[in-house]
Amino acid sequence: MANPTGHTVKAFDEDLDQLRASIAEMGGLAEAAIAESMRALVQRDGQSALRVIEDDAKLDALEAEVERQAVQVIALRAPMADDLREVVAALKIAGVVERIGDYAKNIAKRVVVIEEAPDLKPLSLLPEMARIVAEMVHNVLDAFAARDADKAAAVCERDKAVDDFYSSIFRALLTFMMENPNHITPATHLLFVAKNLERIGDHATNVAEMVYFAATGNHLAERERGYDTTLEADG
Amino acid sequence: MANPTGHTVKAFDEDLDQLRASIAEMGGLAEAAIAESMRALVQRDGQSALRVIEDDAKLDALEAEVERQAVQVIALRAPMADDLREVVAALKIAGVVERIGDYAKNIAKRVVVIEEAPDLKPLSLLPEMARIVAEMVHNVLDAFAARDADKAAAVCERDKAVDDFYSSIFRALLTFMMENPNHITPATHLLFVAKNLERIGDHATNVAEMVYFAATGNHLAERERGYDTTLEADG
Numbered sequence: 001m002a003n004p005t006g007h008t009v010k011a012f013d014e015d016l017d018q019l020r021a022s023i024a025e026m027g028g029l030a031e032a033a034i035a036e037s038m039r040a041l042v043q044r045d046g047q048s049a050l051r052v053i054e055d056d057a058k059l060d061a062l063e064a065e066v067e068r069q070a071v072q073v074i075a076l077r078a079p080m081a082d083d084l085r086e087v088v089a090a091l092k093i094a095g096v097v098e099r100i101g102d103y104a105k106n107i108a109k110r111v112v113v114i115e116e117a118p119d120l121k122p123l124s125l126l127p128e129m130a131r132i133v134a135e136m137v138h139n140v141l142d143a144f145a146a147r148d149a150d151k152a153a154a155v156c157e158r159d160k161a162v163d164d165f166y167s168s169i170f171r172a173l174l175t176f177m178m179e180n181p182n183h184i185t186p187a188t189h190l191l192f193v194a195k196n197l198e199r200i201g202d203h204a205t206n207v208a209e210m211v212y213f214a215a216t217g218n219h220l221a222e223r224e225r226g227y228d229t230t231l232e233a234d235g
Numbered sequence: 236m237a238n239p240t241g242h243t244v245k246a247f248d249e250d251l252d253q254l255r256a257s258i259a260e261m262g263g264l265a266e267a268a269i270a271e272s273m274r275a276l277v278q279r280d281g282q283s284a285l286r287v288i289e290d291d292a293k294l295d296a297l298e299a300e301v302e303r304q305a306v307q308v309i310a311l312r313a314p315m316a317d318d319l320r321e322v323v324a325a326l327k328i329a330g331v332v333e334r335i336g337d338y339a340k341n342i343a344k345r346v347v348v349i350e351e352a353p354d355l356k357p358l359s360l361l362p363e364m365a366r367i368v369a370e371m372v373h374n375v376l377d378a379f380a381a382r383d384a385d386k387a388a389a390v391c392e393r394d395k396a397v398d399d400f401y402s403s404i405f406r407a408l409l410t411f412m413m414e415n416p417n418h419i420t421p422a423t424h425l426l427f428v429a430k431n432l433e434r435i436g437d438h439a440t441n442v443a444e445m446v447y448f449a450a451t452g453n454h455l456a457e458r459e460r461g462y463d464t465t466l467e468a469d470g
Contacts, residue, residue, distance in 0.1 A: 070323075071319055071320060074309055075313075075315065075316065075319055078310075078313050080310065081306075081310065084306055084309060084310055085306060088305075088306055088326070091323070091326075092330070095327070174419055174420060177412060177416070177419045178419055181412070181413040181416075184409055184413055184419070185409060188409065188423075191426075
């Protein structure tokens, strides 16, 4: 019943490679969007920010392309259990990477609305936090391409550092707001920037869990689904 | 080549009905989580909030079940183009509903961390905003079950009201923070609650777009992908 079209394993593997290549391309765009949006934030560069916002359409288009490819692979190759699961995983990972791009776009949008902002010290922590989450995105897609469970597990471990950054930045921003009411509006925007970075880390972690499961058949030790793991430290 | 198992249309339709039933069940849980988390927030009811947090595991389990069912339907029935697209849509919608549940869980987590909060006027706007987004979730899953494009389009139209609520609440909370530094911490939590509700509205809208496309083959008039459409009004 399965594999009724008599496709060669090779044809399916080539299709899967094509899917992986599209996802790797998405990952590269998402990484660049994170780095560029943060550079634009730090340098108050509205033009670069607008470019990040525009470029997000490419990620959306690539996700639609991955979906089209995945549906076609399923329809043409009728893959069996494990192979099918792999195609479904690719579909889900593409969705997550697209959302990571949306978070970077949101950061870029903040750059456009923060017309002027006093020098806030927590701003200096944000690029470092961004560097870590961009690396997580990079490494998790490497892990996906190489089906490397250890590398995926290493990505999950870094999420704790991201959460610690978020908590530090959150506290620092609250302190700045309390010191001076003029800081409240810009600090609120930076709070959402920090939150966006924290979510990117969560999403990279979720992908890492999918990659780990696909490669080993086992779940990484139980942990909360990614959202707002830092919440308890907020207040 | 397609439909090589010679399955009857009836068997596929029954499978699809089963998928729809699971998604409807997820929708009911998500709706209840939104309503309960907001009730807990308004009444400062930590016990109810903890229950919402615990109950989210049911949504996660149901999403995994939908994924299992969808993969099985594809493997057993080898559905052709349109049918396959419908199964993939069900898979994606289940993922979005699971995320909606996560946002409700996040609201419940805020209830637990906001130990005490002064009476903030914007708090009174939040339940109304929550009521609208819960209705959007309800209506969009009705539209999905009935393949009702008009109902789906109506859900999209309500997203504007949600964005307006968010902007009002955002401004009101900033004003409260500026008036009194003691308001900053609780108001920040409420800001994230409002953001979570706004995201729920965005996700309901995204589902509505999928339902509309599945039912008509046409895209609703171009609009931004859901994230942070309210951003420009933030500052």
